[in-house]
Amino acid sequence: MWKLLWNDKSGLIGLILFLIVVFAAVFAPMISTADPLDxxxxxxxxxxxxxxxxxWEHPFGTxxxxxxxxxRVIYGSRVSLTVGFFGVLIAGGLGMIVGAIAGYFGGRVDDLVMGIINMILSLPYLLFVVFIAAVLGRSLLNIILIFGITDAPIFARVTRGExxxxxxxxxxxxxxxxxxxxxxxxFDHILxxxxxxxxxxSTFEMSAMIFYEAGLGFLxxxxxxxxxxxxxxxxxxRLYLQQHPWIATYAGLAIMFTSLGMNLLGDWLRDVLDPRRRRARK
Incomplete structure (x- = not known):
């Protein structure tokens, strides 16, 4: 697998970008230059x-x-990765169980489950998430639960098809x-x-959750x-983009490179884990 990754430069770049973000989140107290709340x-x-x-006491400014x-950029990676990881964990767990039951039993069970899933997926996702976030209030736990529940139908649909x-x-x-x-x-043979x-x-959805969390934060x-x-x-x-653009620039770059890294990594994983796509690339 590592040889395949080394030969796929886009996948390697994606992994490096992702590991940089993980490193920043894990070692934030050691590599930050100040208390982000001071x-x-x-x-x-x-x-x-x-x-x-x-x-240089404040490399990116204040x-x-x-x-x-x-x-703040360094510590911000912790919020983004926490939301992405636990959001995907909840969505994947719920979606996998529901999708597996619907696909295995079929018939009325499948019709009922897929009817609910299709109804949820027909809603405008961002507006749906914004509405729920506005109702529940601002907290890290609420954001994780929102993404975990609203993304579960996507995992359920993929699981059901498989x-x-x-x-x-x-x-x-x-x-x-x-x-x-x-x-x-x-549980023993299908999952x-x-x-x-x-x-x-999960890789693509984690990237999307990080992006949407930033959007909710902006709002x-x-x-x-x-x-x-x-x-x-x-x-x-946002109010200082013309006079002091650096206030928003570095957070925007962090979001962009994190999403890029995870999408490149996801593309590589899809090629590696799908034998047909792997043969097509050779």
Whole structure:
């Protein structure tokens, strides 16, 4: 696998970008230059260090409250990865179970489950998420639950399609003939074969959740204003884009490179885990 990754430059770049973000999140206290919550109005809107009036004590400059932007970008990675990881974990768990049951039993169960899923997926996703976030209020837990629940139908639909394909294979029919109960068939024989497609889907959905969390933060609907997050940083800098663009620029770049890295990594994983696509690339 590592040889395949080394030969696929886009996948390698994606992995490097993703690992940089993970490194920043894990070692934030060690690599940050200041407390991201410390305010100092005397240095409000200080430019980056390489601009006139800047200082290397605050490499990316400061925001309107004099908070260090470099440290806030570093700590903001923690919020983004937390939302993305746990959001995907909840969505994947719920969607996998519901989709597996619908696909395995078929008939009325499948019709009922897919009817609900299609109804949810027909709603404008961003408006739906914004509405729920506005009702529940600003907190990290609420954002994770919102993304986990609203993304579950996507995982359920993919799982259901794979289950419909897998349950027609010979070894599933053999297990049924041997008298295996449906929980054992689903959890021992079907779900392990879904790992590949769901890993790929999780990568793309985690990227999307990070992007949408930043959007909610920009609208003032994500984590509380005091929490250093990339969305909050975009919101803080939106009024100063012409005079002090650096306030929002670095958070925007962090979102862009994180999403790019995860999408490139997802493309590579899809090629590696799908034998047909892997053969096509050779």
């Amino acid at each position: 305010q100092n109005l005397k240095i409000s809107k200080m430019p980056p260090a390489w601009h006139e009036g800047g200082s 925001d309107p409250l004099g908070r260090d932007l470099y440290s 289950v419909l394909r897998i349950k027609e294979l010979g070894y599933i029919e053999s297990a049924v003939c041997a008298g295996a109960r449906w929980p054992r068939i689903v 392990p074969n879904l790992i590949g497609p769901l890993i790929v889907l 003032g609907l994500s984590v509380p204003p005091s929490v250093p997050s990339w969305g909050n940083m975009l919101s803080d800098g």
